[in-house]
Amino acid sequence: MEESCLMADLQVAPWTLVIPVKRTAIAKSRLAAAYPQHRPELARAFAVDTTAAALESPLVRAVLVVTDDPVVSADVAALGARVIPDLLEAGLNGALEHGAAIAAREFPEAGIVALSADLPALRPAELTAALAVCTAARSFVIDQPGTGTTMLAAAAGVALDPRFGVGSALAHQASGAVPIELMAIESLRRDVDTAADLAHAVQLGVGPRTADVMSLVLGAATGSEGLAC
Numbered sequence: 652m653e654e655s656c657l658m659a660d661l662q663v664a665p666w667t668l669v670i671p672v673k674r675t676a677i678a679k680s681r682l683a684a685a686y687p688q689h690r691p692e693l694a695r696a697f698a699v700d701t702t703a704a705a706l707e708s709p710l711v712r713a714v715l716v717v718t719d720d721p722v723v724s725a726d727v728a729a730l731g732a733r734v735i736p737d738l739l740e741a742g743l744n745g746a747l748e749h750g751a752a753i754a755a756r757e758f759p760e761a762g763i764v765a766l767s768a769d770l771p772a773l774r775p776a777e778l779t780a781a782l783a784v785c786t787a788a789r790s791f792v793i794d795q796p797g798t799g800t801t802m803l804a805a806a807a808g809v810a811l812d813p814r815f816g817v818g819s820a821l822a823h824q825a826s827g828a829v830p831i832e833l834m835a836i837e838s839l840r841r842d843v844d845t846a847a848d849l850a851h852a853v854q855l856g857v858g859p860r861t862a863d864v865m866s867l868v869l870g871a872a873t874g875s876e877g878l879a880c
């Protein structure tokens with residue numbers, strides 16, 4: 652009896668993920684010039700593909716999506732994520748603190764991970780590999796350009812203390828978080844802010860919702876000369 656209880660404990664996935672998603676009507680502004688018509692749809696697709704990939708990792712116990720976006724909310728809830736309304740005017744780090752507080756209350760024995768929602772090429776195996784080496788009190792993954800952060804993990808009982816924003820890699824390191832040095836986690840590092848980032852993500856292989864929007868974009872571009880994307 653005791654042994655089977657122990658086995659069950661060991662099988663509980665050790666991380667709760669918090670994914671912040673800005674309202675897609677205003678998100679991903681750096682894509683506006685290249686994708687004036689499809690920018691909100693791309694932002695939604697990135698968030699839903701990121702959430703779907705996160706839910707597939709065996710090390711993920713639950714995914715909490717902090718958002719006020721109604722379409723994203725419906726889509727991620729259908730996948731099995733839990734939706735938490737954003738805090739008014741709290742910004743990205745405020746949204747993460749809010750989600751982390753709920754995660755800590757509901758799953759006190761799990762660590763908490765903040766994951767950016769703009770990782771449309773994310774592969775569950777790469778997320779799993781990174782989570783498996785988050786052994787410090789706080790660990791983080793530096794983004795592809797080398798200055799930002801795509802993931803911040805805090806062990807159970809440790810405050811997340813998110814410092815996302817411009818120059819967040821340095822800010823997280825200065826706050827004591829340890830960078831994850833794994834090489835083979837390109838899809839976890841590839842956050843998409845610009846059209847060039849998106850082209851690279853497409854090369855890596857994006858999830859199905861982002862691929863669908865990219866097909867629409869391509870159709871619009873080839874269907875009519877000079878038509879805005």
Ligand SMILES: Nc1nc2c(ncn2[C@@H]2O[C@H](COP(=O)(O)OP(=O)(O)OP(=O)(O)O)[C@@H](O)[C@H]2O)c(=O)[nH]1
Nearest residue numbers: 671672673678679680681717742743746767768769
């Ligand atoms: N819930 C919530 N998420 C946010 C907020 N601000 C940013 N995010 C999310 O945080 C992540 C990283 O943000 P950015 O890459 O700066 O996204 P963005 O603000 O949509 O992009 P830009 O307009 O190009 O700066 C993305 O997943 C965003 O959706 C916020 O105020 N609330």
Ligand SMILES: C=C(OP(=O)(O)O)C(=O)O
Nearest residue numbers: 799800815816819842844
């Ligand atoms: C929010 C961040 O970056 P970006 O706006 O480049 O996604 C970050 O890297 O902390």
